[in-house]
Amino acid sequence: QLVQWLQASGSDGALPDIVALGFQEVVDLNAVNVVVNSNPSAQRSAAWEEVLLTALNQHLAAGGAASPGRQYKILKERHLVGILLLVFVRLDHVDHVRDQDGATAGVGIMGMMGNKGGAAIRLTFYGSSLCFCCAHLAAHRENVTGRNADYQNILSKIEFGSRASSSYDGGSSECVTSSGLVGSSSVGILSHDFVFWLGDLNYRIQDDVAMDEVFRLSEGGPTHWAKLWAHDQLNIERRRGNVLKGFEEGPLQFAPTYKYQAGTSVYEKRPEKKLRAPAWCDRILWKARTPAHVELLAYNAVPALDLSDHKPVHAFF
Template sequence: KEEPLDEFLIKDWGPNQEYPPDIVCVGFQEMVDLNAVNVTVDNKSQQRSQFWVDRIRTTLNAPQYTRNDPARGYTLLTQRYLVGLLICVFVRNPHNKRVRFVQTDSVGVGVMGMLGNKGGVSIRLQFYDSTLCFICAHLAAHRENVAGRNSDFANVYQKTSFDIGEEAIREVIRSGSLSQWATGSSSVGIQDHDIVFWIGDLNYRIDESMTTEKVLDLSEKNDLDELRTLDQLNVERAAGRSFQGFEEGVLRFRPTYKYQPGTDVYEQRPDKKLRAPAWCDRVLWLAQEPAHVQQLTYARSETPNISDHKAVYTTLNITIKDVVQAKREAVYEQVMKLLDKYENQTLPMVGLDRVSLDFGQIRYEEAKTLSIQITNTGKVVAQFRFVPKLDENALSKPWMSVSPTYGMLIPGESPATLNFTVSLNNHTANLLNSGREVLDDILILRLENGRDYYITVKAQYARSCFGMSADELVMYMEPVRQIPLDPIKRAEKFDPNPTSALCVPKELWRIIDAIYERGLQEKDLFLVSGSAGEVKQIRECLDTGAPIGKFRMQSLAEALVGFLSNLSTPIVPPTLFPTLEVDSQNIQSLSRKFLEELPPIHYN
């Protein structure tokens, strides 16, 4: 049925619609069923997207709202759809002439990591002299699949790209965007905009530590404080694992999922799977200048009432740049004359206080930063940037990051600081342990119209049992910190004979023994988080052979889980994972076969 869209679109315009917005962006998810036919063939998506766009246009331009004044009417800028996703942007007519460089893109991250049952559609534009980007996304489902949602966000964020052309690039550079000058490309990504708006069914749920029944009870009572603290998106943003830098208003409305379609009742029918209510539907934003975005309203709409979700809307007051062309040209001309004066004198020159960085020992999951001071020692402006090595795309190896990657120094200006950070995650530790990586790199700092500077970076990995395999750990009686990374030195010092191997890794034995002695009666042993500092100390004890002190049991449990989950090869090999063939009739024989095929070390 065609329910009115007025409450959803118009409610926030004031009692007499005296505050119509300048831009209206609307996103849809699952506007068609996400079945195999619709995902692989553009079967109904175009028809459904046009249906919704027409309905939105009709509502926005209804006579009771425009009052027959063309200045209060709206024009569709563009739309983009992908299977069940749709995003469309309307602008109020008086602003139409100040919109330029409109582009769209879509990214599928669903089946096989590329189909459109999950993904994002996006629209970017220049509004006056500010660049805006709108993304509508539908991320991975299921309460336990937080990592899948984080991965979908990262893929949409990284793969979305707009080829806006040379003219648009020159415009943003003239407006002060050094990042576009640094990349030298006619394409821009999500991060290259002044303000980014991210909307959609992001599918983040309430953490599984709260029962479904309690989530239902609190949602029905509109008791939201405890739910907000366990909201997965809030947790992941706070931990820096997803939507880094994005902001969101406080969730003051009841969870928007899952309802009996066409009702205001959470789905609890006996013939349906009971799901915990959640704030699946969200609106976030990312601004280069955070003060330029002020949220006025963040709420849910009770209509249209045709889905198992409730719609969400927000009204934002944003600051837009409007450059006075005459003044910009005057300043631009003045700056260019100053630059020409410097450039005509001599070539650019800079001085670095050092060109070699030794980070010393770096431990597992540790980050260490060193800096280099760069000074303009010449008489002209020095524009610098880091560039990739020949036949490479990245500025540095994955374990190294540098900030800033580009800049400009005027003669006599104070030195700038270049920060270099080495950080070791589990993936890098795996590569180091297997001899496929070393902590050595060379970075190239290029001076525009000048020479290149080569900065060498080195560090030593303080080896850790975390990130190694159980099969290798059982080969050593000594603490793993004493085991050389170099395979030749390792073979000279330690007996590689498998007959002398331990039954289980000594590190695993030590930590389980510590928990067995003092922690079996501890409540919520694996449910309450330990202390990050203590977990780090426990890992150091395991790596060096030092005695395990009297740490909190929860910290020991967290260290145990971290050790097992970060093994380079899992205890249960992927080839032995349970299949759909397991049932009550054959589970005993399959279990016996599973134990027989399990490698001995993993069996122990």
């Protein structure tokens, strides 16, 4: 099942130079894991890293593309309680990667705990600076302002300790940080040539659509999904300029990715469970200093991967 998630590919079947994988809730978000004990998070993150590196390189071998230079290695890992971000790079590009760094920010309980937050990794790749941020934002259909605030809080908190050169500013020592400060030696998420924002952003369908209708449209196929787009909270908030301003996203040409019965492709409606309206909680967006330098080749969900009550998404650029 993992291979179906990892094999997102463009129309020419090219292998990606960089693979960034984001997870949420790799451990239970209970009080012990959030406040007291970080060991389960570190152990689970290490286990996922090993499994995914093996799966990536086995996928290459199965496709006949397993020459040593085309295999992947882990470049960097960052985790925060249940949030995990892994960045892999092909070995034939390793000598052209520098300035890698990572940071995390908790924005959950009391605005600081790691039950919600972000993990980010940045690097310079052949002279262009990239940043990946995996986020898990506030839950519940009505809590749009909480999600918007979490996004802004992650932006303001995550700063990297060293300056990455970029094709945009010539590698000067001065930068504009994510909080808008000029002259700092630190680097914010938005201070990169390319930014990719991914994760369980938790935006739902507006409650002006009845829950029964959301279920009906979600289960009805592509023509029905289109009727939900106008009611998607993330689309609405982006149009208003309240969140992810300047970011782009591909069309949502897949069924809402939440909430399923784990182990199935059936939305969760069992009477003993909390009823949640289906939604596109799981998203991948990007922002580029020069938009023409990014082309989205694929953006989809992976229904066959049923380990969770979410369906994972993948994108290929």
